[in-house]
């Protein structure tokens with residue numbers, strides 16, 4: 464679906480990507496993680512054709528995003544972190560925007576708006592930021608585009624809305640669809656994504672499926688000193704030490720995304736060793752973990 468090769472991208476004075484490589488496939492929901500300013504939004508905008516590579520290539524389903532051809536644009540919906548919505552009702556918004564998306568489904572939209580408890584009939588600008596965001600997410604999902612890019616979709620959503628978001632998203636996975644969700648709120652992605660991509664210092668630092676992570680790592684809370692000593696990453700908590708260990712005995716434990724993210728950043732070498740090609744047949748390329 465998405466193929467990025469040797470992407471270099473700079474803003475006027477700031478180089479953001481340095482020979483970044485990444486392949487993402489249809490049928491998956493990816494979590495795109497990375498620290499502040501590491502380039503998550505910039506990567507999504509390059510994929511959407513809103514920014515243009517200095518060099519290297521990006522193809523999405525065979526299209527070059529930067530050309531912004533209608534045949535590409537109708538296959539993509541992007542929910543940006545900051546967005547402008549005109550002062551019209553949802554119905555008016557749908558009338559003017561839905562015709563661009565051949566697989567738009569009005570019934571689905573109604574369902575998502577109901578799930579998110581969005582008041583119908585109100586003008587979009589009379590809604591709160593969270594309500595507008597939920598309306599845009601509902602519309603984006605109902606467009607049924609093969610590629611859906613979401614930049615910090617749960618930012619500004621209250622606790623109930625976040626669980627509504629998880630409930631709605633749990634039902635949208637589809638073999639023909641690739642969804643990329645950039646976020647800092649990793650807890651919001653738990654049990655939702657099946658792939659993790661971490662961008663750091665201009666390249667992809669980590670890219671693995673949840674399945675491969677579960678196969679390689681164990682997540683455990685423990686007071687056992689021997690456990691802690693063998694941990695790849697350990698963090699004290701009042702319940703005991705939160706640990707990530709090598710999955711030597713094929714245990715099945717729930718992935719703690721926040722802990723995993725910290726291990727990727729702070730214990731990258733130790734973690735990388737476990738995912739090396741000799742250990743991991745699922746590794747996608749040789750230039751990242």
Ligand SMILES: Nc1ncnc2c1ncn2[C@@H]1O[C@H](COP(=O)(O)OP(=O)(O)OP(=O)(O)O)[C@@H](O)[C@H]1O
Nearest residue numbers: 474475477479497498499500501502503504505506
């Ligand atoms: N319009 C711009 N002009 C110049 N520099 C920019 C512009 N937008 C972003 N940058 C810089 O590019 C880098 C990547 O920014 P980007 O917004 O893509 O990061 P991010 O990972 O999405 O960050 P955050 O998590 O804080 O939202 C940052 O150093 C930022 O300062």
